[in-house]
Amino acid sequence: MFLVRWISGWPLRLLHAVGGGLGWLVWLLSPTYRRRLRTNADLAGVPASARRRSIAESGRMVAETPWLWLRATNDDLVRKVTWRNPEALEAAIAERRPLVILTPHMGSFEVAARAYTARFGHLQPVTVLYRPARQRALREFQEQARRRPTMPTAPASLAGVRQMLRALKKRESVGLLPDQVPPDGQGVWAPFFGQPAYTMTLAARLTQQTGAHCTVLRCERLPRGAGYVIHSSELVRPLPAGTDAASQLEAATIINETMEQVILSDPGQYLWGYNRYKPPRAADIPETRAEGNE
Template identity: 55%
Template sequence: MSDFNAVIESLFRAASGLSLPLLHRLGSALGWLTYAASPTYRRRMRAHVAQAGLEWAHARGAVASTGRMLAELPRLWCRPADQALGDLVRWEGVEHLETALSARRGLVMLTPHLGCFEVIAQAYAERFGARSPITALYRPARQPWLRTLVAQSRDRPGLLTAPATLSGVRQMIRALRQGGTVGVLPDQVPPEGMGVWAPFFGREAYTMTLASRLVQQTGAAWLLLRCERLPAGQGYVIHVSAPQQPMPPADDPVGAATVVNQEMERLIRACPHQYLWAYNRYKAPRAQPAAESGGEQP
């Protein structure tokens, strides 16, 4: 198995040298191959699109987009820390970030699994990290070789990481109270005991309370971000917007989770052809390992 992992890692690193247009072409083929080969995958993707009230034609591009998301990871994760993203990324709505950072009361950035969400933390660190470092929540990969690559991808100036554990939550709260920035993807199913049931596209989904509690416990500002992948490997556009609703108080966790879900829905509807519709968003939460127990309180 170690030899197999070594081969996979070598292939992954070799793929990092391919151009982004080529990786995206390969990813498109991978996405459609997976869609064609797996009836379960296909049914889930179509069911989730229908649950959102969208026509399949509006979300059909997500089949190829999911493959592109996987294919671009070698280039993003293995990119040397001193190699700037530069013109590969442009920002829209950056004035919202400027205003929030100027207030110096901490900033929570929320983004769904849409487009190239992996590039957001890197691009933020490159542009704003010296001013206010970002702490990104992550769950360590099970495979040792993959853990090494992920750690390398996030070992960059202005970019810190926090594990998805109680200690990681405390780390993020400290960062916010010191005026820092944290990044969270709130549209993933958290472990049992770390979320509440709240509607997501009209169906109850187990939703993390972490995103709202970070705002409620620290008084930090919060913004919504989505990273749209441009066609033909031309790069990415990061869209920044302010929430359209205030965050409910801490004594209403379901209301707060509902607001966060509604804001995620708004971002997804703006770019449905790049959302990760195949993710099993409505599954039951997994049991939380004992080492991670204790909830989200700091």
């Protein structure tokens, strides 16, 4: 923890420089990571230049985390973050509509939540879904570092889902990673870059049960520690109103199509090494799966 706190005081430009090297070191040392990154990027038709860039960007994401958790203030985030096309988001908040905010494993997705809090938290707090670390000490540190007065955290569990439902019913916002693999029974197999991927149904269920508006935020990391740009956008088409199996599959497909469009807008910042196609335990696995996605 001493080392993490010391690193958190480094300038963002230095953190990103060191993080870029860290990303390449992990790539060199892990054959499994190299294979998964290559397979996932090939499925999406991503050029080699963007794939190489994503290796360094993943390291920068790790390196900036101590700064974000321990040092960054709301004033820092207001100063370092520029917003693009926030009009629909601003209108929804002005109308006090509950919001489901989707952010893929792309760029500085944790910065997106903090930047939302810095700009809109006093108007409409956001509850963020997260997966707790297994180690107790790390889990406690993670919870303490992420917690903010207008950004409570909810664990990826039934209790966390109930917490998010309560927030939406109070006309607040919730944030989650729609490309995170859910536990068995909490998702459906939907296409993601042409490959079956177990996709959460939680985002659609939250909007259906509360009438929330669903929006997308992508946080772009600028070069050499210059800051961040948050791009706000909408789903490619509205989610269905039904709750039957066919509607859940349609909703998951719409969300995946939206994520594909967002990711391909800047593929060099997506975490292609993330095990997106991992099947949950005890799940029935579709026969059509690319080699390398075990």
